[in-house]
Amino acid sequence: MSSLAQPAAQSLVQSVDWVAIAPPTITAVVGLAVLVADLFVGDARKALLGWVSVAGLAASTLALLPLLDGDRSTFCLTGDANVCSYAADRFALVIQFLVLGGALLAALLSMTALKDAKRELPEGEFWFLLLSSAAGAALLPASRDLATLIVALEVASLPAFALVGLRYGDRRSSEAALKFFLSSVTATAVSLMGISFVYASTGTLYLTEIADRIQNVDGQLHTLAQTGVVLTLIGFAFKTAAVPFHFWVPDTYVGAPLPVAAYLSVVGKAVGFSGLILVTVVALPSYADVWGPSLAALAALTMTIGNVGALRQQPTRAYSAVRLLAWSSVGQAGYLLVPIAAAAYSDDAEKAIGSTVAYALMYAAVNLGAFAVAALVARAKPLNRVSDYRGLYAASPLTALLLGFFLLCLAGLPPGIIGLFAKVTVFSAAVDAGLGWLAVIMAVNVVIALFYYLQWTALLFRAPEGEPEKHRAPAPLAAAIALTGLLGIVLSGAPQLVLRFSATGLF
Numbered sequence: 001m002s003s004l005a006q007p008a009a010q011s012l013v014q015s016v017d018w019v020a021i022a023p024p025t026i027t028a029v030v031g032l033a034v035l036v037a038d039l040f041v042g043d044a045r046k047a048l049l050g051w052v053s054v055a056g057l058a059a060s061t062l063a064l065l066p067l068l069d070g071d072r073s074t075f076c077l078t079g080d081a082n083v084c085s086y087a088a089d090r091f092a093l094v095i096q097f098l099v100l101g102g103a104l105l106a107a108l109l110s111m112t113a114l115k116d117a118k119r120e121l122p123e124g125e126f127w128f129l130l131l132s133s134a135a136g137a138a139l140l141p142a143s144r145d146l147a148t149l150i151v152a153l154e155v156a157s158l159p160a161f162a163l164v165g166l167r168y169g170d171r172r173s174s175e176a177a178l179k180f181f182l183s184s185v186t187a188t189a190v191s192l193m194g195i196s197f198v199y200a201s202t203g204t205l206y207l208t209e210i211a212d213r214i215q216n217v218d219g220q221l222h223t224l225a226q227t228g229v230v231l232t233l234i235g236f237a238f239k240t241a242a243v244p245f246h247f248w249v250p251d252t253y254v255g256a257p258l259p260v261a262a263y264l265s266v267v268g269k270a271v272g273f274s275g276l277i278l279v280t281v282v283a284l285p286s287y288a289d290v291w292g293p294s295l296a297a298l299a300a301l302t303m304t305i306g307n308v309g310a311l312r313q314q315p316t317r318a319y320s321a322v323r324l325l326a327w328s329s330v331g332q333a334g335y336l337l338v339p340i341a342a343a344a345y346s347d348d349a350e351k352a353i354g355s356t357v358a359y360a361l362m363y364a365a366v367n368l369g370a371f372a373v374a375a376l377v378a379r380a381k382p383l384n385r386v387s388d389y390r391g392l393y394a395a396s397p398l399t400a401l402l403l404g405f406f407l408l409c410l411a412g413l414p415p416g417i418i419g420l421f422a423k424v425t426v427f428s429a430a431v432d433a434g435l436g437w438l439a440v441i442m443a444v445n446v447v448i449a450l451f452y453y454l455q456w457t458a459l460l461f462r463a464p465e466g467e468p469e470k471h472r473a474p475a476p477l478a479a480a481i482a483l484t485g486l487l488g489i490v491l492s493g494a495p496q497l498v499l500r501f502s503a504t505g506l507f
Contacts, residue, residue: 391464
């Protein structure tokens with residue numbers, strides 16, 4: 001009896017590839033260690049928690065290097081290595097690099113913000129929440145079943161709610177956290193309902209099996225599957241801040257601590273878009289006639305309303321710089337949606353998805369750089385108005401030049417070659433897929449965006465009103481500005497490196 005039971009028991013045992021899951025695991029373990037250490041570290045030494053967190057994120061990023069040799073997977077179905085819950089393929093590695101690198105830069109910004117906050121932000125809890133969110137964000141692009149995908153999405157999102165509202169006694173922070181929480185919970189509920197419909201139609205949660213089985217669904221199950229696809233798209237549209245599900249973005253960015261807003265603008269978007277790619281292109285390619293037109297329409301609406309919203313910002317309004325970056329991030333989300341929509345019409349879906357990943361890498365570097373400079377200016381001008389940047393060149397020439405460079409990259413103008421390269425790549429994906437109308441709308445929006453980006457850039461070099469005020473950057477903040485500037489300049493010199501690195505390997 002025992003000899004017969006033994007093989008069956010062994011067949012249920014799964015080996016875990018610890019190297020493959022190392023990046024999110026290290027991040028989560030360091031987060032727990034920081035939370036426990038916070039109980040024993042005195043107030044005078046709380047800064048050590050920040051350095052430990054930065055070191056943990058750096059170690060997690062370095063843990064990606066052994067995975068470059070080839071695709072790896074773990075938590076697979078017994079006897080079928082192709083059906084797995086976790087895959088460390090090229091797509092996952094590139095997004096994990098973006099997520100962990102973005103979290104590392106946000107952590108450098110946070111060290112200065114926590115020091116300036118004068119105990120308004122609890123340090124131990126802050127670092128634990130940031131690392132927990134980063135661990136979930138790193139897990140999501142490697143998820144290859146819908147259950148793991150949703151768990152990773154919530155692990156990335158739930159700590160972010162608390163980060164937004166962590167500032168004690170701040171009404172704007174509390175309101176921002178509540179708005180962010182309610183919108184995200186709604187998105188999760190809609191996504192779960194859509195996923196349940198897909199599961200009811202196919203009988204599986206694994207993405208590759210869904211892709212195979214959903215093609216054979218007919219009758220009433222076909223209607224159920226279509227409804228599930230639409231609901232899942234709506235849920236992820238909330239996460240990506242696509243119009244009309246973008247309403248939470250401006251107030252959330254303004255109410256959150258600036259490093260958290262920077263984190264959400266890059267890592268939060270990476271989470272939403274990587275999940276959207278996995279659900280549409282990997283799990284539901286046979287329903288491209290449903291999600292393709294929907295995403296194309298969302299892309300057009302999102303880029304247009306985002307850029308018009310940024311254009312309407314008054315330079316003298318309080319927090320107008322952060323609001324402008326928030327509306328700009330909505331517009332950039334529209335550009336990121338274009339290649340995903342194009343994948344529904346293209347014969348080379350992998351190339352189209354590579355365009356989204358390449359654009360996301362460019363956007364992450366320069367947008368984090370812009371937020372880093374905004375954090376520097378906010379130390380002297382807490383209201384962070386666009387008008388506060390007038391004459392920045394006279395006070396801090398290098399800082400002004402870098403901010404001008406970041407804004408030109410976002411606009412897609414030289415010397416921001418990487419921004420121009422990324423926009424041309426996305427434009428080409430739309431044209432190659434036969435979405436000429438979407439390419440025209442994108443071109444019009446690029447022109448609209450030029451106005452507010454150039455207006456802000458020109459303000460940096462105008463004569464200051466009164467005596468120019470020097471902006472001294474603490475070491476972590478200076479490191480974040482220098483790293484983003486160096487990355488933007490290097491990639492502008494060799495933009496082809498982005499496309500080579502962002503080859504997805506999903507297919």
